Amino acid sequence: MQNPTMCDQCGVTLRYASMLLYHKRSHLAVKPFACPHCPKTFVMPYLLKWHMRSHTGEKPHQCPECPLAFALKANFNRHYDTAHRGIRGFFPCPVCGRISTTKGSMQLHLRAVHGDAGWPKRDRSKRKTKLLEDKE
Known part of the structure; x- marks a missing residue:
């Protein structure tokens, strides 16, 4: 960091002193643009x-x-x-080991598949039974 500056309200360190003005607006909820x-x-x-x-x-x-x-x-x-370029991120799921290429897609996977938030999970247990009933 070049000339790091610290916010006196929250302690966040900013790279440039000019950024401190914009950062302090977040504490005041001032959004002039x-x-x-x-x-x-x-x-x-x-x-x-x-x-x-x-x-x-x-x-x-x-x-x-x-x-x-x-x-x-x-x-x-x-x-x-x-x-x-074939460069892929490597973000393994800590629960099931599924690999995601971005941190965001891993977080979405965690919420949707392993957490309570996200899309409703499908009940796959009835799927095989329904398929067998349709064949009869």
Whole structure:
């Protein structure tokens, strides 16, 4: 970190002193950058800029190897690494061992399959019985 600065309210360390102003707005619930198309507001101007892409459909990050384009650079980087470079993340499920390529997909798997939140689990026990009844 270059010139780290610490918030006196929560202790978070920020890379630049200029970021401290934006961070302190989160404690005050001040979000001065408002979307003109919907009620969302943002602490930082670049967050509003990224959000505006959801309204305009702008996708400035074009993949050089396929026709896909992305609104956010991070999404393009993940696509390029997994689809074209063969680099995959390795996030094993701590419960069943299933491998996910992103941390987010692993968390979704944990909630949906092993937790109470997420999609309702299907009762697969009746499936075989129903299939056998249909054949008779």
